[in-house]
Amino acid sequence: MTTTETALPQRRELRTAIPGPQSQALHARRAASVSAGVASTLPVYVADAGGGVIVDVDGNSLIDLGSGIAVTSVGNRDPRVVAAVQDAVAHFTHTCFMVTPYESYVAVAEKVNELTPGGHTKRTALFNSGSEAVENAVKIARFATGKPAVVVFDHAYHGRTNLTMALTAKVAPYKKGFGPFAGEIYRAPMSYPFRDPEGYSGKEAAQRAISMMTTQVGVDQLAAVLIEPVQGEGGFIEPADGFLPALSEWCTANGVLLIADEIQSGFCRTGDWFACDREGVVPDLVTMAKGMAGGMPLAAVTGRAELMDAVHPGGLGGTYGGNPIACAAALATIETMQQDNLNAAARHIEQIILPALREVAEKTGRIGDIRGRGAMIAAEFVTPGTKDPDAAAAGAVAKACHAQGVVVLTCGTYGNVIRLLPPLVIGDDLLREGLGVLTAAIEAL
Incomplete structure (x- = not known):
């Protein structure tokens, strides 16, 4: 897989709690000026981004498994x-x-x-x-x-x-x-x-x-x-x-x-x-x-x-x-x-994500279905032993990932799906580290 060059170190690094004090200050300014109808998944305020990471105003470097909802497939600042x-x-x-x-x-x-x-x-x-x-x-x-x-x-x-x-x-x-x-x-x-x-x-x-x-x-x-x-x-x-x-x-x-x-x-x-x-x-x-x-x-x-x-x-x-x-x-x-053959990169990402999700699904019984293909993969959370949607579990997993510096998104008619949309240029080690945080959060349920 070809990884697009980026000047940003491709690593997860937490210098403060998430969100940090500067993000919290910006969030207070936002509350006084931006419509409450515009929501944000994770209120960390971005200072820089590229490759597979987002760096916030407090200096925290987060692993990006959302790509701005499938937008930054080539990264946030591809040189071309x-x-x-x-x-x-x-x-x-x-x-x-x-x-x-x-x-x-x-x-x-x-x-x-x-x-x-x-x-x-x-x-x-x-x-x-x-x-x-x-x-x-x-x-x-x-x-x-x-x-x-x-x-x-x-x-x-x-x-x-x-x-x-x-x-x-x-x-x-x-x-x-x-x-x-x-x-x-x-x-x-x-x-x-x-x-x-x-x-x-x-x-x-x-x-x-x-x-x-x-x-x-x-x-x-x-x-x-x-x-x-x-x-x-x-x-x-x-x-x-x-x-x-x-x-x-x-x-x-x-x-x-x-x-x-x-x-x-x-x-x-x-x-x-x-x-x-x-x-x-x-x-x-x-x-x-x-x-x-x-x-x-x-x-x-x-x-x-x-x-x-x-x-x-x-x-x-x-x-x-x-x-x-x-x-x-x-x-x-x-x-x-x-x-950079990013179709092949997406298929390579699938080969990393699917085994990790299947293993944790087998361990925990909390995931009813794993689906999607390429770098568009989801896990649907259910009450163990049933197909009943478990939105609370999906929400808890997302919250735990965010606290550990990994950006994941929820979705689904029932609100019980975690979706993964990493940039197609993310490095293997960074992707595996993000998946490690995700699977640990699922096991912690």
């Missing part, structure tokens, strides 16, 4: 990304692509057209965030098909705008009190191997969803089926083999568009450029963001040329969409992923 951003910002920070365009936007579109699944002719539009990308994919699907309805899945997360809140399954904290929501959104059952009937195949799960779509929505009303190939906030749920191909085949046969939300799972995170690649699924539209620009805000919708070009000029866009600094960062990020 830093150089590209510095060069771009020295020329111009903004002109608005809709007013006077520039080459870097075109170059990013060319690159993602090449990398996304399928060899068909594609077009791309750039935006600022994953929510924007999903919202625009739905707009494109409705416009191109002339149909209103969109089907999403149990446990899905698609964003925080009004439309994407409607698409998202979990009520708290994402939707609670924010309605009413956009209409013509329907929810189908997801393939969830850990909680489906024993032996339930991917094709059977797909047929269950298809039956719902046919009887409760109607093919003549259905513009698109929107799905995360590996669900993110819902708990890193990986559908059973055959589920996605069966859905794709049904969509193609019935004139329904398949939209793959690859915002969290894309750009080498699962060991492929996109999670759809593993089963050869070719969506009509793909949404992406998070890992594509090395920490700069950038998102995209890529799709079949006839769909993307169906929308009238001016129907897509946004003042900051495809900002030149973010585009430069994206091109450098993709270059790093290609030159």
Whole structure:
């Protein structure tokens, strides 16, 4: 595995309690100035970061197993990304692509057209965030098909705008009190191997969803089926083999568009450029963001040329969409992923994480399911001897890891999942040390 160079020592070092006094002082300032609606998982205030570590204002060096929610896959300051951003910002920070365009936007579109699944002719539009990308994919699907309805899945997360809140399954904290929501959104059952009937195949799960779509929505009303190939906030749920191909085949046969939300799972995170690649699924539209620009805000919708070009000029866009600094960062990020073979790095990370989690699961009986692939792995906590979700255990483990200087994240419809999203450039020793802290916290339950 190639580890990107970083000037920061790649080690865990605790100089104070977590959070330290300077972080606590900043947190007091924050409470007096920042909306309480904006929460933070771990209130340590960052002074520096790179490779696999985050250094806070108190000088503590923490192991990062979250990557800013799958964003800093190439690290927080990859040399190519830093150089590209510095060069771009020295020329111009903004002109608005809709007013006077520039080459870097075109170059990013060319690159993602090449990398996304399928060899068909594609077009791309750039935006600022994953929510924007999903919202625009739905707009494109409705416009191109002339149909209103969109089907999403149990446990899905698609964003925080009004439309994407409607698409998202979990009520708290994402939707609670924010309605009413956009209409013509329907929810189908997801393939969830850990909680489906024993032996339930991917094709059977797909047929269950298809039956719902046919009887409760109607093919003549259905513009698109929107799905995360590996669900993110819902708990890193990986559908059973055959589920996605069966859905794709049904969509193609019935004139329904398949939209793959690859915002969290894309750009080498699962060991492929996109999670759809593993089963050869070719969506009509793909949404992406998070890992594509090395920490700069950038998102995209890529799709079949006839769909993307169906929308009238001016129907897509946004003042900051495809900002030149973010585009430069994206091109450098993709270059790093290609030159350093970060798909292989993600698969290598999987080979380190899975045995450690399986061993502690066997010892403790507190983990009901270990799932995911590449550097997108999760453990679902349950009451021993049952499948009953144990959110308290997941929370206690996360809290213990944070106190010991390891950043982990929780997720899941039931709040009982620990998810691991380390930077793809993390060193083996640092990753193993972080896993050691995590497994000790699980054993301490």
